Amino acid sequence: MRVKCPICGEPVEVPDDVLPGELIDHECGVTLEVLMDGNSIRLKPLEGIKEDWGE
Amino acid sequence: MRVKCPICGEPVEVPDDVLPGELIDHECGVTLEVLMDGNSIRLKPLEGIKEDWGE
Amino acid sequence: MIVVKVGGEVLARNLDGIVESVGRRADRGIVLVHGGGIIVTELCKRMGVEPKFVTSPEGLRSRYTDRDEIEVYVMAMAGKINKRIVSGLLSRGVKSVGISGADGPTAIAERKERIVIVDERGRKRVIDGGYTGRIVEIRTELIDLLLSNGFTVVIAPVAVDGKGNLLNVDADQMAFKLSSAVRADKLVMLTDVPGVLINNRVIERIRTNEVNEMIKRVGFGMNRKLMSAANAIEQGVKEVIISSGLVEDPLAHALAGGGTIIS
Amino acid sequence: MIVVKVGGEVLARNLDGIVESVGRRADRGIVLVHGGGIIVTELCKRMGVEPKFVTSPEGLRSRYTDRDEIEVYVMAMAGKINKRIVSGLLSRGVKSVGISGADGPTAIAERKERIVIVDERGRKRVIDGGYTGRIVEIRTELIDLLLSNGFTVVIAPVAVDGKGNLLNVDADQMAFKLSSAVRADKLVMLTDVPGVLINNRVIERIRTNEVNEMIKRVGFGMNRKLMSAANAIEQGVKEVIISSGLVEDPLAHALAGGGTIIS
Ligand SMILES: [Zn+2]
Numbered sequence: 087m088r089v090k091c092p093i094c095g096e097p098v099e100v101p102d103d104v105l106p107g108e109l110i111d112h113e114c115g116v117t118l119e120v121l122m123d124g125n126s127i128r129l130k131p132l133e134g135i136k137e138d139w140g141e
Numbered sequence: 142m143r144v145k146c147p148i149c150g151e152p153v154e155v156p157d158d159v160l161p162g163e164l165i166d167h168e169c170g171v172t173l174e175v176l177m178d179g180n181s182i183r184l185k186p187l188e189g190i191k192e193d194w195g196e
Numbered sequence: 197m198i199v200v201k202v203g204g205e206v207l208a209r210n211l212d213g214i215v216e217s218v219g220r221r222a223d224r225g226i227v228l229v230h231g232g233g234i235i236v237t238e239l240c241k242r243m244g245v246e247p248k249f250v251t252s253p254e255g256l257r258s259r260y261t262d263r264d265e266i267e268v269y270v271m272a273m274a275g276k277i278n279k280r281i282v283s284g285l286l287s288r289g290v291k292s293v294g295i296s297g298a299d300g301p302t303a304i305a306e307r308k309e310r311i312v313i314v315d316e317r318g319r320k321r322v323i324d325g326g327y328t329g330r331i332v333e334i335r336t337e338l339i340d341l342l343l344s345n346g347f348t349v350v351i352a353p354v355a356v357d358g359k360g361n362l363l364n365v366d367a368d369q370m371a372f373k374l375s376s377a378v379r380a381d382k383l384v385m386l387t388d389v390p391g392v393l394i395n396n397r398v399i400e401r402i403r404t405n406e407v408n409e410m411i412k413r414v415g416f417g418m419n420r421k422l423m424s425a426a427n428a429i430e431q432g433v434k435e436v437i438i439s440s441g442l443v444e445d446p447l448a449h450a451l452a453g454g455g456t457i458i459s
Numbered sequence: 460m461i462v463v464k465v466g467g468e469v470l471a472r473n474l475d476g477i478v479e480s481v482g483r484r485a486d487r488g489i490v491l492v493h494g495g496g497i498i499v500t501e502l503c504k505r506m507g508v509e510p511k512f513v514t515s516p517e518g519l520r521s522r523y524t525d526r527d528e529i530e531v532y533v534m535a536m537a538g539k540i541n542k543r544i545v546s547g548l549l550s551r552g553v554k555s556v557g558i559s560g561a562d563g564p565t566a567i568a569e570r571k572e573r574i575v576i577v578d579e580r581g582r583k584r585v586i587d588g589g590y591t592g593r594i595v596e597i598r599t600e601l602i603d604l605l606l607s608n609g610f611t612v613v614i615a616p617v618a619v620d621g622k623g624n625l626l627n628v629d630a631d632q633m634a635f636k637l638s639s640a641v642r643a644d645k646l647v648m649l650t651d652v653p654g655v656l657i658n659n660r661v662i663e664r665i666r667t668n669e670v671n672e673m674i675k676r677v678g679f680g681m682n683r684k685l686m687s688a689a690n691a692i693e694q695g696v697k698e699v700i701i702s703s704g705l706v707e708d709p710l711a712h713a714l715a716g717g718g719t720i721i722s
C-alpha cells in the first residue's frame with residue numbers, strides 16, 4: 087500500500103499488516119506515525135515523545 | 142469413645158469422627174467443647190461466646 | 197459539616213457523578229463514607245477466594261469473613277475504591293485525604309472472637325469469629341484535624357480492634373456512628389432507591405417518633421437504616437436524608453428535599 | 460524528624476521488626492515510606508494479571524505498568540501493605556495515618572503519555588506510556604499537619620498526575636524527594652544489605668563529593684541510591700543512612716552507625 091508523505095509529498099510504502107501507532111521512517115528524514123480509522127490510513131509526523139526521561 | 146464430664150463426672154459419648162471445637166450437650170445440662178491435642182481429647186464447658194451481638 | 201454515605205451499587209453505576217457532586221460542595225466540609233461490597237465480591241472471585249457462609253444454631257445463614265477475605269476486603273475498600281475517589285476529587289481541584297477507620301485510629305471495633313455454627317454434618321461447633329466487627333468507638337481527632345484544614349475526608353469501612361486486627365464493618369453503621377461523633381449537621385445516605393418507599397411512594401419526612409411504626413412497613417435493609425437514623429438524631433445529628441445516588445448531582449438533589457428526610 | 464524507607468523484601472521478611480522499631484521512636488516524628496514490589500507481583504499472579512515488558516528501540520527491556528497492573532499496584536500498596544503497617548503501629552499504641560502520594564495531594568507525578576517500543580514483529584510502534592510516573596512535586600501540607608499533631612505517617616509509593624491518574628512511582632525516589640521537601644534531619648534507607656558494600660566490606664561514611672567516584676564501584680541498585688542520596692543532601696537533608704532492615708531493632712542499629720552514612 088502506498089500513502090503520500092505529509093512532509094515531502096513522495097509516496098510512502100506502508101506494509102499490509104500495519105498496526106495503529108506503527109512508525110515508519112521516510113527517506114525524507116521524517117518519522118511518520120500510522121493513524122488508523124477503520125480501514126483508512128493517515129500518516130502524521132511523530133510528536134509528543136519525551137526523550138529525556140531520566141529514570 | 143467415652144470421656145468423663147468435667148462437671149458431673151458421668152461419662153460423655155464422643156463420636157469417633159469428632160472435630161476440634163465440636164460442641165456436645167451433656168445430660169447434666171452443660172455444653173462441652175471438644176479440645177484436641179494430637180490424639181488426646183479433653184472436654185471443657187463452653188465459654189467466651191457473646192450471645193448478644195446485635196448486628 | 198455533612199457526612200455522606202454512598203453504597204457500592206451507586207459507586208459502580210455513578211462514581212463520577214458522586215465525585216463531581218461532592219467536589220462542588222467541598223467547602224461545606226464533607227466526610228464521605230463509601231461502601232463497595234460488589235467490588236469486593238468481584239475481586240474475591242478473580243482471586244479464587246470463595247465466599248463463605250455459616251449457619252447459626254437458629255438456622256440463620258450469614259456471610260463469613262475469613263483471613264483471606266479480609267485481605268481482599270481491605271485492598272478493595274482502602275486501596276482501590278478509596279484512592280479512586282480521592283484521585284477523582286483531586287482531578288476536580290478538591291484536596292482530599294482517603295483514610296480507613298484504622299487510620300488515626302478513627303473507628304475502633306470489636307470482633308466476635310468465637311461463634312457457634314452448625315457444620316456440614318449438622319453438628320454444632322465453635323469456630324473463630326472471623327473478621328467482621330461492630331464499631332464501639334469513634335475517635336474524631338484525625339477527621340477534625342483534616343476538616344478544619346480544608347481537606348475533604350474519604351473513609352473506607354474498615355475498622356481496627358485493640359489487637360490491631362483489621363475488620364470489615366458495615367458502611368451504613370460507620371456513617372451513622374461517625375455523624376453522631378462529629379455532630380454532623382446532616383447525614384446524607386445516597387442509595388440506589390429514591391428514598392423510603394411505602395406503596396411505591398417516597399415518604400417526604402419521617403419524625404423520629406414515627407420510626408417504630410414505619411419500620412414495619414419497609415423492607416429489611418431500609419428498616420435498619422431507619423432505626424439507625426433515629427438513633428443518630430438522638431445522638432445529636434440534625435437530620436438524616438435518604439435519597440438517590442443515581443440522579444444528576446445527587447447531593448444537590450438530596451439537599452433540596454429530593455428523598456426522605458428523617459428529623 | 461526522620462524519613463524511613465523500607466523495601467518490599469525487608470517487609471516480606473521482617474514487617475513486625477520494622478513496625479516495632481519505628482513504633483519505639485515515634486515521638487521523634489517519623490515518616491515511613493514503604494515499597495512492596497514482591498507483594499504486587501504475587502498478587503498479579505493470583506489475579507492472572509501477567510507482568511508485561513516492553514523493549515525500547517535501544518534494546519532496553521523494562522517492566523510496563525498497564526491499566527490492570529496499576530489497579531493491583533494501588534490495592535497492594537495503599538490497601539494491603541499500608542494498612543497492615545498502620546494496624547501494627549496501632550496495636551503498639553502508636554497513632555498513625557496511612558496515606559498514598561495521591562492523598563493531600565502529597566506527590567504529584569508526570570507520566571510518559573506515549574512511548575516508542577519495538578513490537579514482537581520487530582517494528583517500531585508508539586503506545587500509551589502506561590502508569591509509571593516520575594515525581595515532579597512534593598506538597599508537604601498534609602504530612603506537616605499530621606506530624607505536628609503527633610501522628611506517624613506511613614506512605615505508599617503511589618502518586619497522582621494532574622488528570623487524576625494514579626501512578627506507580629519508585630519508593631526510593633519518593634523517600635528522597637520527600638525527605639528533601641520536609642527537610643528531614645535524617646533519611647534512613649532500610650534494605651536487605653548491611654550498607655554500601657565494596658569488596659564485601661561496608662563503607663562507614665561517604666561524603667557527597669566522593670559519590671561520583673563511588674558509584675563506579677557499586678552495583679546498579681546501589682549506585683542510583685547513592686546519586687539520589689547526594690542529591691537529597693544538596694537539597695537540605697542532613698544525612699542519609701543506608702543500612703540493614705533485617706537486624707534486631709533496625710532503626711536503633713542504623714542510628715547508632717550500623718550501615719553507611721552519606722553526608
Ligand atoms: Zn517524506
Ligand SMILES: [Zn+2]
Pocket residue numbers: 146147148149150151167168169170171
Ligand atoms: Zn455432665
